[in-house]
Amino acid sequence: MLDPWDGEEVLAQARSLGAKLVGVYNTHQHHDHVRGNAVLSGHGVPIWASWPADWGEWEEWASPGHTAEHRVLFHAAGPWLFSGDTVFQAGVGNCKHGGDPATLHRTLQGWLGRLPEDTVVLPGHDYLRRNLEFAAHVGSGPAVSARLGALPPGPTEELPPLSWGEEKVLNPFLRAISLARDVGDGEMTFIKLRRLRDDW
Numbered sequence: 001m002l003d004p005w006d007g008e009e010v011l012a013q014a015r016s017l018g019a020k021l022v023g024v025y026n027t028h029q030h031h032d033h034v035r036g037n038a039v040l041s042g043h044g045v046p047i048w049a050s051w052p053a054d055w056g057e058w059e060e061w062a063s064p065g066h067t068a069e070h071r072v073l074f075h076a077a078g079p080w081l082f083s084g085d086t087v088f089q090a091g092v093g094n095c096k097h098g099g100d101p102a103t104l105h106r107t108l109q110g111w112l113g114r115l116p117e118d119t120v121v122l123p124g125h126d127y128l129r130r131n132l133e134f135a136a137h138v139g140s141g142p143a144v145s146a147r148l149g150a151l152p153p154g155p156t157e158e159l160p161p162l163s164w165g166e167e168k169v170l171n172p173f174l175r176a177i178s179l180a181r182d183v184g185d186g187e188m189t190f191i192k193l194r195r196l197r198d199d200w
Contacts, residue, residue, distance in 0.1 A: 002073075002082060003027055003124055007039025021045045023052070027084030028070040030097065033124065065104025066093035079119040081164070088123040089162050090144075091131035092173045094198055105190040109177050117165035126157040132170065134200055138193065140172045 001024045004010050014021050024047045026034050037047050051060040051073060059074045066085045070093075073082040085093035086107065095101045132148040147170055151159075168174050176193055180186025 001025070001036075001040065001045070003033040003084065004036030004040060005032060007036035007043075010036055010040060011043060023048045023055075025051060025073070027072060027082070027086075027124065028067045030067065030085070033084070063107045065099055065101070065107045066095060067098045068100075068103075070099075074115075074119075076116075079116050080122060081115065081119050082122050084124045087121055087167065087171070088125060088131060089121070089128040089156075090135055090147075090167070090170045090172075091127055091197070092171070092194070095194060096198065101191045101194040102187055104194070105177065105187045108174060108190075109183070109186070111164075112168075112174070112178060115164045117163065117168075119164040120161055121164055121167055122161055126155075128156040128159065134197055135170060135172045137200065138172050138196070140170070140175060143169050 001010055001021055003026055004024060010021070013019075021040065021043075022045075024037055024040050024045055026037070026047070041047055050071075051058060057075060057077060059076070061072050061074055063070050063072045063084070063086045070084060070086060072084055072086055074080070081087075086104070087093075092104060092108065093099070095104060129148075129151055132144055132151070135144040136148055162170065168178060173190055173193055176189040177186045180189060
């Protein structure tokens with residue numbers, strides 16, 4: 001189980017599916033990602049301090065920035081990335097509660113050459129509409145306007161997630177990194193964007 005919000009709901013879903021919960025993995029320690037731990041632990045589900053090295057073909061990556069201890073899970077065969085609060089659809093996590101935007105910039109800069117374009121990005125929250133609205137506000141190009149215009153009314157959490165290649169086109173924070181003339185310029189633009197998004 002990854003980042004459980006409601007432990008009782010997780011247990012009920014597991015019972016309905018006839019599934020056994022073998023462990024809980026948290027991408028970071030913010031309350032909304034560990035809230036269900038106590039209930040699950042009370043029912044005998046272990047809380048993993050890190051991803052078990054012998055459990056599947058998942059890779060655990062340190063991804064500091066949103067918080068200092070944040071980590072994500074990557075599976076090359078998918079490829080899939082459970083990004084927690086590091087990357088959202090068309091956005092990135094804030095750094096207001098134990099994070100640092102310069103560190104987050106370095107984390108994502110490292111991902112640009114590491115993640116395959118077809119990696120499915122599975123974030124911890126859905127802010128797609130609001131993030132696309134922000135991207136349009138800061139002038140991220142016609143692809144953003146087209147994607148925003150194509151969204152159906154109402155919630156967006158049931159829509160298919162974006163790929164890493166789509167993120168590089170739609171996400172203004174990734175564009176700030178990839179279009180920068182040098183690392184320092186990219187970092188400065190990234191930090192300005194993050195501060196602007198905090199108050200937007």
